[in-house]
Amino acid sequence: MFYLPNTLFRLRDLVNGPKRLSIECEATTFGTTMGLYRHFLRPLLFYFDAEKVHERTLSAATAAGTSSTGRALLRRLCFHVTDHRLATDVAGIHFPNPVGLAAGFDKSGRAIRALSEIGFGFVEIGSISAQPSVGNPKPRLFRLPEDEAIVVNYGVPNDGAAVVARRVHAAPTPVPLGVNLVETNTGEPTDPAAVVGEFVAAARPFCGRADYLTLNLNCPNTTAGVSPFDDSSRLQELLQQFSRIDGLPPIFLKFTAHQDAKRADDLLLAIDPYVSVAGFIFNLPPGKAYDLRTPESVVDPMPGTLCGAPARTMMDDTISFWYGRMDRTKYAIIGSGGITCAEHAYHKILLGASLIQLYTGLVFHGPGLVRRIHRGLLQLLDRDGFTHLSQAIGAGHEED
Numbered sequence: 086m087f088y089l090p091n092t093l094f095r096l097r098d099l100v101n102g103p104k105r106l107s108i109e110c111e112a113t114t115f116g117t118t119m120g121l122y123r124h125f126l127r128p129l130l131f132y133f134d135a136e137k138v139h140e141r142t143l144s145a146a147t148a149a150g151t152s153s154t155g156r157a158l159l160r161r162l163c164f165h166v167t168d169h170r171l172a173t174d175v176a177g178i179h180f181p182n183p184v185g186l187a188a189g190f191d192k193s194g195r196a197i198r199a200l201s202e203i204g205f206g207f208v209e210i211g212s213i214s215a216q217p218s219v220g221n222p223k224p225r226l227f228r229l230p231e232d233e234a235i236v237v238n239y240g241v242p243n244d245g246a247a248v249v250a251r252r253v254h255a256a257p258t259p260v261p262l263g264v265n266l267v268e269t270n271t272g273e274p275t276d277p278a279a280v281v282g283e284f285v286a287a288a289r290p291f292c293g294r295a296d297y298l299t300l301n302l303n304c305p306n307t308t309a310g311v312s313p314f315d316d317s318s319r320l321q322e323l324l325q326q327f328s329r330i331d332g333l334p335p336i337f338l339k340f341t342a343h344q345d346a347k348r349a350d351d352l353l354l355a356i357d358p359y360v361s362v363a364g365f366i367f368n369l370p371p372g373k374a375y376d377l378r379t380p381e382s383v384v385d386p387m388p389g390t391l392c393g394a395p396a397r398t399m400m401d402d403t404i405s406f407w408y409g410r411m412d413r414t415k416y417a418i419i420g421s422g423g424i425t426c427a428e429h430a431y432h433k434i435l436l437g438a439s440l441i442q443l444y445t446g447l448v449f450h451g452p453g454l455v456r457r458i459h460r461g462l463l464q465l466l467d468r469d470g471f472t473h474l475s476q477a478i479g480a481g482h483e484e485d
């Protein structure tokens with residue numbers, strides 16, 4: 086464990102905080118870019134259907150990203166923060182900053198050029214399957230404004246690996262690109278024996294372009310959180326087949342957040358021989374089992390998985406659990422779940438995340454959130470006497 090003695094007390098407070106203290110991160114934003122978003126644009130956007138707004142946003146971003154003028158404008162509007170203290174190397178990849186866009190926002194890699202210009206340190210697209218899929222029936226995206234949460238039941242609609250790969254090979258990005266892969270959602274249960282082949286077929290077209298691949302081992306909305314890869318021998322077969330792929334980039338495994346010691350040790354043992362596995366990302370468990378402000382009568386009829394603020398503490402505890410069990414010289418954690426300010430991001434880093442990702446926070450706070458997190462992280466590093474982000478990773482972890 087790394088920490089600076091004079092900061093230990095504060096770090097402990099911060100790390101143990103969410104259960105006892107509330108982290109103060111809601112500064113007045115009226116009059117700032119984020120304020121404009123929250124007070125003017127957001128109410129307008131929230132008046133319309135969530136999925137339609139998302140589609141329009143993505144189309145606008147795609148258009149902005151195709152011209153150099155559009156990209157330059159995005160860079161200016163978002164006032165990049167570039168600072169060597171936030172730059173970090175994970176799995177042999179250089180990240181200009183640790184704040185990434187989580188999978189699900191740009192499922193088919195349409196807007197990567199624009200998204201990588203608004204300040205993210207990396208962009209993860211997908212989930213993408215070997216075959217195209219239309220996903221689950223609509224409506225399948227719901228906002229819970231009182232909880233800063235989204236209920237999602239998309240069922241991984243995407244254009245399929247071949248089309249998306251062609252698209253992203255033709256679109257260079259200034260930041261690392263992660264490609265999140267999943268089995269094709271056909272609406273029927275997938276034959277577990279065919280799943281390995283599905284993943285391999287989805288991966289191949291991205292080699293040479295993706296900086297890393299994420300294997301979404303169990304999408305909550307297609308497999309109800311049950312993974313064919315809970316069977317260690319199938320996971321090993323998958324990794325064995327991946328190890329034969331030419332030009333394979335580092336792999337992150339994304340699976341349902343849990344803190345089951347036996348399951349975790351089984352997985353760690355199973356993946357031990359496979360050097361391409363670089364770390365972990367945690368999926369939200371299916372369902373909406375959180376203490377919510379939104380009335381049950383509103384939430385209950387919404388099918389899907391809840392993402393956003395209510396899941397934050399559970400996801401933080403999961404990071405802490407895995408950081409305590411994994412071999413930190415081999416694996417890194419990309420932390421996500423309910424990040425809406427720098428303090429939330431920093432908290433995950435102190436618990437052991439090397440990088441963080443967000444999605445729902447963008448919907449509630451707009452693209453200005455990215456810069457705000459960067460600036461806040463720099464202040465928090467300063468406050469705690471760290472001269473570089475790498476010193477903060479896991480600095481608040483307490484061994485059992």
Ligand SMILES: Cc1cc2nc3c(=O)[nH]c(=O)nc-3n(C[C@H](O)[C@H](O)[C@H](O)COP(=O)(O)O)c2cc1C
Nearest residue numbers: 187188189211212237392393421422423443444445
């Ligand atoms: C609308 C929506 C769609 C998502 N789609 C995917 C997906 O296709 N694949 C995936 O691995 N995760 C998907 N996610 C999960 C996110 O990548 C992320 O793990 C999760 O939302 C937690 O982060 P957040 O609280 O910042 O949203 C989706 C999340 C949302 C809100």
